[in-house]
Amino acid sequence: MPTDRIIRFADFELDVERYQLRRAGEEVRLERLPMDLLILLASRHGELISRADIVERLWRSNPWRDTENGINTAIRKIRIALADDPAQPRHLVTVKGKGYRLDGASFANPAGATEPSDTHNAVRVLVLPFANLTGDGKEESLCSALADEISATLGALGADHLRMIARTTAARYRDTAKSIGEIARELKLDYVLEGSFSREAHQVRILARLIRCADEVQIWSRAHEPVSQGSLDLLKEAAAALAQELASKLSEQQRSLLARRLPVDPAAHDAYVRGRYFWYRRVHFDAGFCAQHGIDGEDFARSRAYFETALEHDPNYALGYAGLSNYYGASVVHGLFAPDDGWPIARALAQSALELDPDLPEAHHALAAVRYFFDWDWPRAEAGFKEALRRNPSYPEAHRLYARLLLAAGRHAEGQAAMARAEKIDPHAFQGSRAFGMILAGQHAQVESEYLSPGHMEHSPLVYQVLATAFEVKKLFAQAVDATAEALDRCNLLARSAAVRMHWETGGYDAVLHWYLDDLLARRRRQYTSPLLIAEAYARLAQPNEMFQWLDAALAERSSRLCELRMNPWFQPYRASGRMRHIEQHIGDGPMR
Structure with missing residues (x-):
């Protein structure tokens, strides 16, 4: 999806960021799916879009959805909103047997232009x-x-x-x-x-x-x-x-x-900002990759020590409680300990921060994270992210996690718009975040082409972690090994990087995957290891019976990353099965869908 915010055609304005269609300044109501389709059509600059492309982008080839009737209904509702005559359309044109195109769209802020005037002159x-x-x-x-x-x-x-x-x-x-x-x-x-x-x-x-x-x-x-x-x-x-x-x-x-x-005590502030520094330095990694490879949480532990020091200096310091909540939540998501050992504490700390300061954006974000990753209560999580962003629209962590929620809920156009907003706030570092968002949206080929073009050899560890996934999904195994090794090298796990290359050279990618599985099972015998990681390993080895056994265990413990199960690339081949559908029904389906 484009980052262009305002798309105009005739007397209509399509505001991608606000998820709003206007005619002559008045809002025209559209349901979610027709709005997503209209944004998709408008973003293609008049190019023809096939029905297969629409199914892939809006339903991600979901095998049990009635996509034929869904497209027809969405097209009909768009035409009603645009007052377009199906027999002689002015805007939404059907090319029989091929697909659809939107004629006459122009962009109010193409690349390089200044921000539009309706951003409150910020x-x-x-x-x-x-x-x-x-x-x-x-x-x-x-x-x-x-x-x-x-x-x-x-x-x-x-x-x-x-x-x-x-x-x-x-x-x-x-x-x-x-x-x-x-x-x-x-x-x-x-x-x-x-x-x-x-x-x-x-x-x-x-x-x-x-x-x-x-x-x-x-x-x-x-x-x-x-x-x-x-x-x-x-x-x-x-x-x-x-x-x-x-x-x-x-x-x-x-x-x-x-x-x-x-805070009352200035020393509490100094401790808090040091803790936030170390938390940020570790949290911007791919949690699944880190948990699989056992990347340590030293920076998380250092952040915890500083946040606790801040509260020792000032027990009524709301930011200190929000920081500690972030520590417990992120540590669980990154596989360092079990959900029941972290999320209840994260919730209590976020609530303490809100009691001390109901207007604190970080506190609303912290509680929304609990509701997203642990409660799987997406409507309340969405409300929390919106509250955080209303109080601080420049808060990138809230934009990033809200975008993930929208993508997980199948609201792809809104999710991409939220990603675009985050990129405006954090244009350099967002490279890795946007690549991660592409993986969640299933855009593996786009990740590969965008981040491996000539001259793109210096990236953050997150980009290489994401590229490893993209390459494996596309069965480009040699490149997957290279990206994995590069990511591990940048995390200073040189021995593990060498081991990955050794197994690849001696036994091919199947040997690498079996080594991953054996390592996870051995690790689980001596320390907490998420059952979701083991389910993913069996999925990658195409062993569905074992995969479902471990998925059931992950569901029972409410493994944090299960909230993004529908976007997890390792499970895509199994989504048509009734057993997978049963698991998905327990995760995140609420009124916001």
């Missing part, structure tokens, strides 16, 4: 990682995390006016030789906040300045010392400076939000 702000001038590498995490927290705080305070660019994109510009003007042009920025962190003897000093990108003029700067108090003052003053520059002042409500977000 300005785009990047907070660069603070330069570490201490000479102590241990302070790098604080320098990055301090910038992250400033970005999150400003995003929540200025939800109607600011669009904060995410931390992972900002990290690409650490120690860059590029000027503010060059960075601004690349990311289409309005403001950049940059700073430095230094220490002389026992005295710590923070410098920060806010740059207006249009003329590269410094409109605000501050120096703070010591860090324990200065980091909090910095958040308050940066928010006030941006608000003043945007011809507004912080409202009393915003001042109250800022006061609640920051």
